Amino acid sequence: MTGTFISLEGVDGSGKSTQASMLAEALRGRGHEVIHVREPGGTPLGEDVRDIVLGADAMSPWAEAFLFAAARAQLVADVIAPALVAGTWVVADRFLDSSLAYQGAARGLGIAEVASINAHGIGGSMPDLTIILDIPPGAAVDRRAGRGSVDRIEGEGEALQESVAEGYREVARMYPDRVHLVSAAGTLEDVHARVMAAVVGGL
Ligand code: Z5A
Numbered sequence: 001m002t003g004t005f006i007s008l009e010g011v012d013g014s015g016k017s018t019q020a021s022m023l024a025e026a027l028r029g030r031g032h033e034v035i036h037v038r039e040p041g042g043t044p045l046g047e048d049v050r051d052i053v054l055g056a057d058a059m060s061p062w063a064e065a066f067l068f069a070a071a072r073a074q075l076v077a078d079v080i081a082p083a084l085v086a087g088t089w090v091v092a093d094r095f096l097d098s099s100l101a102y103q104g105a106a107r108g109l110g111i112a113e114v115a116s117i118n119a120h121g122i123g124g125s126m127p128d129l130t131i132i133l134d135i136p137p138g139a140a141v142d143r144r145a146g147r148g149s150v151d152r153i154e155g156e157g158e159a160l161q162e163s164v165a166e167g168y169r170e171v172a173r174m175y176p177d178r179v180h181l182v183s184a185a186g187t188l189e190d191v192h193a194r195v196m197a198a199v200v201g202g203l
Contacts, residue, residue, distance in 0.1 A: 003084040007095040010133035011161045012154050014157035014184050015191060020093040022192045027089055035083050038093040043078045046071040054151040065103040065114055073121025081125045095169050097130055105167025106160055129202045132168045133184035137161035150165055
């Protein structure tokens with residue numbers, strides 16, 4: 001039996017990392033073997049790409065899109081595909097839909113075009129279910145306040161995050177069977193309860 005693949009998405013500061021950890025713990029509590037990965041990263045190559053793509057002063061939108069796709073291809077080959085084959089559940093803090101929303105929609109490269117450059121690297125390892133944590137970007141900025149460092153993409157400000165939020169809504173409209181928009185308002189426990197309801201109802 002193959003494992004189940006769930007990805008968590010949303011604008012920066014929407015609470016994905018926190019909710020991905022809570023979801024992985026809850027699934028383990030139900031007796032599943034679970035790994036929790038984050039993008040970009042999760043492999044030595046992916047962590048190097050993370051430093052380049054988030055640390056560089058500037059890069060072209062297509063260079064950015066290919067770097068995220070390269071990190072993702074390595075994560076699929078080394079970690080996600082073998083885990084799924086072994087029957088392990090995978091919880092991913094960002095996956096393909098980040099590229100569709102940030103590079104495809106917000107950078108204007110086109111959602112279909114960015115999906116296409118990712119297709120070979122992902123192969124059959126697509127999420128069974130994707131949860132987009134929906135939050136007004138201004139509220140996400142407040143949640144991030146107090147955190148020290150700001151990466152290159154975060155540093156571009158709220159207008160980019162507004163375009164990303166609209167990009168995510170477009171992705172949800174394009175893939176209604178896989179992608180569920182879940183409100184990220186309220187306490188950690190409120191959001192976790194909605195995430196679990198989406199998982200139980202969506203798989
Ligand atoms: N990127 C891209 O452009 N294309 C791609 O294909 C991929 C990524 C894969 C990765 O940055 C950047 O790369 C990101 C998108 C781009 N840039 N931007 N903008 P990252 O991995 O370093 O950061 P992130 O993924 O954007 O997430 P984050 O900053 O770690 O935030 P988060 O995971 O969404 O939220 P969090 O860490 O769980 O929570 C943030 C804070 O809010 C924290 O203090 C929590 O305790 C608090 N929090 C969380 N939930 C709540 C609730 N419910 N109430 C109150 N406070 C809360």
